[in-house]
Amino acid sequence: MVFSVAWHFLHDRGLAEETAQDVFLSLHRNLADIETPAHAAFWLRKVAVQRSIDAARKRQRRPQVPLEDVAEPSVRPAPGDPMLGGMLRRLIATLPEMPRMAMILRYQEDLDPAEIAATMGIPLGTVKSHIQRSLGLLREKLERRGVGER
Amino acid sequence: MDWLEQELADALARKEPAAGFDGRVRARLHRGPRWLAAAAAVLVVVGGGEAWRQYRGELAKEQVMTAMRIAGSKLNRVQVQLKGTEQ
Numbered sequence: 001m002v003f004s005v006a007w008h009f010l011h012d013r014g015l016a017e018e019t020a021q022d023v024f025l026s027l028h029r030n031l032a033d034i035e036t037p038a039h040a041a042f043w044l045r046k047v048a049v050q051r052s053i054d055a056a057r058k059r060q061r062r063p064q065v066p067l068e069d070v071a072e073p074s075v076r077p078a079p080g081d082p083m084l085g086g087m088l089r090r091l092i093a094t095l096p097e098m099p100r101m102a103m104i105l106r107y108q109e110d111l112d113p114a115e116i117a118a119t120m121g122i123p124l125g126t127v128k129s130h131i132q133r134s135l136g137l138l139r140e141k142l143e144r145r146g147v148g149e150r
Numbered sequence: 151m152d153w154l155e156q157e158l159a160d161a162l163a164r165k166e167p168a169a170g171f172d173g174r175v176r177a178r179l180h181r182g183p184r185w186l187a188a189a190a191a192v193l194v195v196v197g198g199g200e201a202w203r204q205y206r207g208e209l210a211k212e213q214v215m216t217a218m219r220i221a222g223s224k225l226n227r228v229q230v231q232l233k234g235t236e237q
Binding site: 001003004007008013016017020021024025028084085086088089092103104106107108110135138139142 | 154155157158159160161162163164165166167168171174175178179
């Protein structure tokens with residue numbers, strides 16, 4: 001969970017590993033505050049989100065390419081095609097940091113918007129808006145290429 | 151969940167770190183924080199700089215004292231000569 005959040009957010013295996021290690025070292029320092037396994041999971045997810053965002057800000061070398069400008073694949077992937085998965089990951093990587101993290105928590109961690117709001121420390125309405133807007137952009141981008149038509 | 155959301159769930163499936171992650175975390179835990187080593191290095195540099203400044207200060211003070219002693223003895227000689235001239 002921790003490494004995966006960092007990996008999908010940062011798209012850099014080395015940096016994701018370092019970030020995940022930092023999260024577990026921090027857990028070790030704060031073990032006395034952890035009350036239940038559910039609390040530990042919430043805590044780990046929350047700190048993984050914060051550390052991943054911090055790492056991305058420190059790195060500041062993520063290509064700032066708007067979603068609309070991402071190159072279209074020359075071959076049209078169909079739903080269920082592994083190529084579509086790669087394309088979706090690349091598209092998500094181009095989202096601004098907060099919508100990107102909201103999408104990762106929604107579809108990797110299977111959290112509902114209220115849980116995402118609590119984890120990220122932002123209002124519920126903002127989370128819903130990030131997800132709806134990101135889905136709309138992805139859908140538009142894919143459907144323009146005929147992906148998703150059955 | 152529609153087809154896009156299903157594709158997103160597949161595309162963002164959990165990834166595992168490289169084997170040995172636990173061991174690497176434990177190794178960092180025993181190694182201690184990096185800031186401690188960095189702080190120690192800074193203290194050595196700052197401490198060394200302070201000692202060097204103190205040494206230079208002492209040296210300068212000695213030079214000033216020597217210069218004053220020389221100036222004092224010359225002044226005495228001049229005064230003696232002046233007294234001799236007056237008499």
